[in-house]
Every structure is written in structure tokens, then in C-alpha cells.
Amino acid sequence: MPVLRTQGLTVRFGGLTALNNVNFEVASGEIRAIIGPNGAGKSTFFNCLTGVIRPTAGRVLLNGEDVAGLPSNRISQKGIARSYQITNILPNATTLENVRIAAQSRRHGWSMLRHHANFRDILDKAEAVLHAVGLGSKAEELAANLSHGDQRNLEIGIALATQPQVLCLDEPTAGMSAAETHETMELVRRIAKNLTILIVEHDMQVVMELASRITVLHYGEVLAEGAPAEIQDNPKVQEVYLKT
Numbered sequence: 001m002p003v004l005r006t007q008g009l010t011v012r013f014g015g016l017t018a019l020n021n022v023n024f025e026v027a028s029g030e031i032r033a034i035i036g037p038n039g040a041g042k043s044t045f046f047n048c049l050t051g052v053i054r055p056t057a058g059r060v061l062l063n064g065e066d067v068a069g070l071p072s073n074r075i076s077q078k079g080i081a082r083s084y085q086i087t088n089i090l091p092n093a094t095t096l097e098n099v100r101i102a103a104q105s106r107r108h109g110w111s112m113l114r115h116h117a118n119f120r121d122i123l124d125k126a127e128a129v130l131h132a133v134g135l136g137s138k139a140e141e142l143a144a145n146l147s148h149g150d151q152r153n154l155e156i157g158i159a160l161a162t163q164p165q166v167l168c169l170d171e172p173t174a175g176m177s178a179a180e181t182h183e184t185m186e187l188v189r190r191i192a193k194n195l196t197i198l199i200v201e202h203d204m205q206v207v208m209e210l211a212s213r214i215t216v217l218h219y220g221e222v223l224a225e226g227a228p229a230e231i232q233d234n235p236k237v238q239e240v241y242l243k244t
């Protein structure tokens, strides 16, 4: 059974159909890239999966359970997390605190802070996450003082700290240098061992190297889906990308 599946997912904003009857499924452990021109509906798709917006129609099945329309905190607790294109970081908290708060919020609410053993447990998890995203040595830095690239990686850490089954990354390398992009791709590969990743990414080379399969959205519909080589050779896909 796929870990995540959508059936007939449709989003209309007034007269504009941003997603039209999207049927999608991803297997557990996969790294799936979602590509498509600007305005294709990629962010809207993630917004539906993570409860930021309620779809006009259709279902979002996480392990067979329909989570469409649930508020984002409930969906996060059920196991779908995302990092935002717009930053989600608390700038005046340290790097470690940012991740710890996310780990905390996921499961139990603030009352757990009273229990020392559990607090230690959460702190250990937060530290492990920081190491996974390459920020172990910057735990005590204020998040505001991190470089842009480190802040983007911290966003991934914040999402990861909620212990998701499915992690949605919306253009995680936006604004990064080539070296930072490379590091972030290594990071994604590292963390992918234990979860399913959906990634929107513009850099084709990055997508081809990282993803096991690619889904192409165009005008809110699935234009093509397949292994990277198939997508690269697909005439419909080539046409869309030559036009933009």
C-alpha cells in the first residue's frame, strides 16, 4: 500500500482551477520530485497535503486514512510535515530550541516539560535531528545569526523533528549557492533513509540525481510521471519546458 495517495484532488480559487483531479501515489521510502512550471500547482498540492488549505474536492489518504481538510497541526501529528518556502523559524531562539520546540509540539503539548525524563528524551531527539541536518556544531547559535543556507536546513530540521512519515520540501535550495545546494541534497539523501520525501525543486540536475521518480504538474494536472530518464525523454515534458 502506498504511504500517501490522493484521489481526485481538486482546488479552485474562484474561477481558477489550481489543481484538477490529481490522482497521485507514493510508496514508502521513495524520494519523489514534483516539477512543473511556475503556477503549475506544486505549492497548492503541498498546501492540501499538509492542511494549509482545504481542497475543493478529493481525498488525501495517509496509510489509507483520509486526512483531507484536517487542520495542519492534526496532519502534522498524523505524520505529514513540510518545510516552507517562507521561513518558519523563530529567529530569537537558538538552533537547538527551534528543533526542540518542534519535537515537543508534535506529540504531547507543553505539559511534558514537567517530566524531566521525557524532556531529556526530547532534547536527545532534537540533538540527533540537528546532527542529521548538519547543524550540530551550531546548536547554541541564535537562528537569526545563521547563514541563509543554514536557515533553510534548519527549516528541514524543524519539519524532521516532528517525526513525520512523509516530508514535503518546497524548493529547499531556493536562494542557495551551488555549494550549499550540494550540501542540502546530501542532507536530503541522508534523512531519506527513514522516510518518504516529496520535493519541489527547480534545478533539473538536482532532481534527476535525487529522485527515484518524478511527477510533472502542468496547469494543475499530472502531465507525466516516471523514472528520471523517462521524464527527460518525454516529448510532452520537453515541450512544456522549452516553452517556459
Ligand SMILES: Nc1ncnc2c1ncn2[C@@H]1O[C@H](COP(=O)(O)OP(=O)(O)O)[C@@H](O)[C@H]1O
Residues within 6 Å of the ligand: 013, 016, 018, 036, 037, 038, 039, 040, 041, 042, 043, 044, 045
Ligand atoms: N491562495 C491563493 N489564492 C488564489 N490563487 C492562488 C492561491 N494560491 C495559489 N494560487 C494560484 O494557483 C495557481 C497555482 O499556484 P502554485 O500552487 O503556487 O504554483 P507553483 O507552486 O507550481 O508555482 C497559480 O495560478 C496561483 O496564482
Ligand SMILES: [Mg+2]
Residues within 6 Å of the ligand: 042, 043, 044
Ligand atoms: Mg510554488
